[in-house]
Amino acid sequence: MTEIVRRNPGPSLSRVVEYGNLVFVAGTTADNKAASCKAQTEEVLKKIDAYLAAAGTHKSKILSANVWVADMHEKEQMDAAWQAWVDSDNKPARACVEARLGSPDTRVEIMCIAAK
């Protein structure tokens, strides 16, 4: 039976779940809620880098991502940070829609599935 590895458990969820050659990263938000959508995205992507590294993988192996922005007018800010970060030869499938997030000053949330 393939083992399931769960990392960084909190009260509701694990930040990272590994199963076989798939890695599921939970919806990730920034700690600095005073920051712009761009800066929040940069913080989120740094966290995702760390989660992927803990699972022995890397942003170049992300298969699919879901992005939620609190205001679609800020999608450009998110995309500026995303495009500076994403592995240019290995872009995942992605969808980005608007949604109210966990707190009014949370500007962006990102969830992804990676290979390892």
Place this chain on the structure above:
Amino acid sequence: MTEIVRRNPGPSLSRVVEYGNLVFVAGTTADNKAASCKAQTEEVLKKIDAYLAAAGTHKSKILSANVWVADMHEKEQMDAAWQAWVDSDNKPARACVEARLGSPDTRVEIMCIAAK
């Protein structure tokens, strides 16, 4: 070729799709739309228990979940039901955002991917 098993088909979707060692559960809502967000979440989680059992698996093997609440102010109600239910040693990755759902009195919808 790995077989795909589809359970509980309706006009648009199957409630459960099994493929290899992965189980995909469709977005699940409560029948009792008069109930609170907490009670609707409890009903949704009971349904998910049954879907997972039909596929030969269990909540302790959920890898990833998407939760939509109709009003982010009710997330605490959802989380109270969720935390009472989730296998405390085996929490999935999860994201929860706000979205208008299929009817005005639908307070919560949950979709997940499990291992089997």
Place this chain on the structure above:
Amino acid sequence: MTEIVRRNPGPSLSRVVEYGNLVFVAGTTADNKAASCKAQTEEVLKKIDAYLAAAGTHKSKILSANVWVADMHEKEQMDAAWQAWVDSDNKPARACVEARLGSPDTRVEIMCIAAK
């Protein structure tokens, strides 16, 4: 190591990502933004047909889909196009919620995971 194949890269994402026997299709919207939700859904589903074909698979092998409609009152339009299109013996798991999409006249967006 299982190879990752990425198709139709744009500035932020790949339209299709293949990994082992899984195919991830990015959030897909219609080009004809003047069209109704039903007509936009039809265009989206044609695009998804083409993406799946490029990956050597087919709508009958979709495992799971996420649908976002810009207005839940238009879900029936989306579902009319979806039900005319979906393989009636092989319906995926699916969730459909409302979300503001990439432009005000984008009425529907669909993302999916298929087997190959």
